[in-house]
Amino acid sequence: MPKQVTIQDVAREAGTSVSTVSRVLTGSARVSKAKRVAVEEAIARLGFRPSHVARSLRTHATFSVGLLVNDITNPFFSALARGAEEEAIRRGYSMMLCNTDNDPDRELQYLRMVRDKRVDGIIFGPTGANGAQIAQIVGSIPLVMIDRRIDEVPAAAVVADNEGGAYRAACALIQRGYHRLGIVAWLPPMETLAHRVTGIHRALSGHDIPIESAPIIRVSRIEPKEVRRVVREWLTERLEAGDAPSALFALNNQLGLGTLRALRDLGLKIPDEMGLMVFDDLEFFEVTLPPISAVAMPARQMGQRAMRHLLDRLEKPGEHLHEVTVLPTEVRIRQSI
Amino acid sequence: MPKQVTIQDVAREAGTSVSTVSRVLTGSARVSKAKRVAVEEAIARLGFRPSHVARSLRTHATFSVGLLVNDITNPFFSALARGAEEEAIRRGYSMMLCNTDNDPDRELQYLRMVRDKRVDGIIFGPTGANGAQIAQIVGSIPLVMIDRRIDEVPAAAVVADNEGGAYRAACALIQRGYHRLGIVAWLPPMETLAHRVTGIHRALSGHDIPIESAPIIRVSRIEPKEVRRVVREWLTERLEAGDAPSALFALNNQLGLGTLRALRDLGLKIPDEMGLMVFDDLEFFEVTLPPISAVAMPARQMGQRAMRHLLDRLEKPGEHLHEVTVLPTEVRIRQSI
């Protein structure tokens, strides 16, 4: 372990004081040309690199932020993370990645960890649980919610236009003659999914279709295999009873993937025997046969915007507006409807 | 900004000294029951949380590691990141996410950043460039290479069995009668891709097929659209000349996606008019029509193993073996060949 070069060493080498070295480091005050070059040369000679941790202790700023998301493996969140990270690095911040796996306990554990590490701020896709505890843990750390919000915690948020996207997508379905919609949803109550359902219902009502005619298929676990099984069984039953919907609307990309597989299992021809629409577009929906219609969320942009919000607030702490930014979604009609 | 609670406050509240508080915090020495409960109560009362940054300054350990990968948006890397993160959190470490975008400059920038932040170690998927500089920047920070290696930097590595996987996949192609292979590759020289080519060549030779009969289609940019265009044009030309391969072997998932689209553009029936094999399996290859054969890399496990290596080494610095772990790949034959 070669001893690390400190500001003291640089001062000695440059024949000056640590304060002067610090001043050229931070540019916080004027330094004579002569001294500055002496210091710069000493730094180069010694290969000195100031310790962020010492600096952080002194300044109470770590230039790092925590990103808590459900699962980075989900394309939506990886795109979001990418957007956030890009903005962060551009502004000199680094980002700690935390996968909560939608588990309230992990969420709390992570929140504590980043708080203890004294991150300057947090970008947070909440599970929806532990409202009060979160507020308490986070305390006064600047926080931006992403994708979902949570009422107990006052914070800015960046979300997608879930209701609007679902509404327009449902209208497209209806206009193409799919009047009987089956909604594939996930069991746990989530704000985003609820909004999507609302959008669909609004479209239905707007076309004088009773919302009771659109059954909701609720899967309890989000694993593709499970979704596939549940949807397949549900559909089989309905088909036998002659009471099946003419199109399925899956409320997120994982549900969409499972649904697609269920449809394949049953050998149902898309879009003739069953239409398919999924909320949250994936790159590969473009290349399946047939290509699948989806409503696209601006994931990367959401991450970028959330990070921008956060850093803006860190850098000029004047404004404490907890605004919620709603980013538009885009309905992409392909051949599955 | 409510002033933060420090160990001093706890000591005062508990009627003891800071050292005693520190001892109950770290468990580094025995403390009488009475004092301990006094301290614990004081901590609870005050909501004290020790500052990791102060601790790090003192102990020279930050309990954080840097993860540098090409692009988290690529499913291979997000799975890898997930595996790494899981192991990290399990052992009390946090992970900084850095996307290098395969850009040597960004790579250097990030390496400097994590080093300045005094991460305890680095997991690093190198671009392949700046060997000497990397060695210099990283200095004595424990480092584990992932996916690719780089000769100038002595470090442990975790890689997939690229050659073996490609070999077995090529054998499968040949056995099914695809004797004329077109290899879709990326232009920049990369160890992993080279190994894959080697594997294919070995399979060809083993079946007495001259390797010259397997042309390499080199795309200069990895964007799907570009891959698609290049492959389509190349194929069109060959088809017209009556000199096309009978199957295409794409060397990574992005190339695979682009190739698939090119095949669709040309209306070539898979697997009858053209076979397709891609290195690096994606979830959705299972659900395309037809499902696509691929060789699967244990991405998540690679991340986990790399992190395990790294942390093991941090925790018992005795061993300095720069071993390279080669994880097996699995050929998954589906209906595209």
Add this chain to the structure above:
DNA sequence: TTGTAAGCGTTATCAG
């Protein structure tokens, strides 16, 4: 078992 005090590597205050 407990307390005092000396750092860890910076930045910031305050004189000169």
Add this chain to the structure above:
DNA sequence: CTGATAACGCTTACAA
């Protein structure tokens, strides 16, 4: 413009 020096919040000898 420059230099001592006191924090920052913690851990760890060293003493008691």
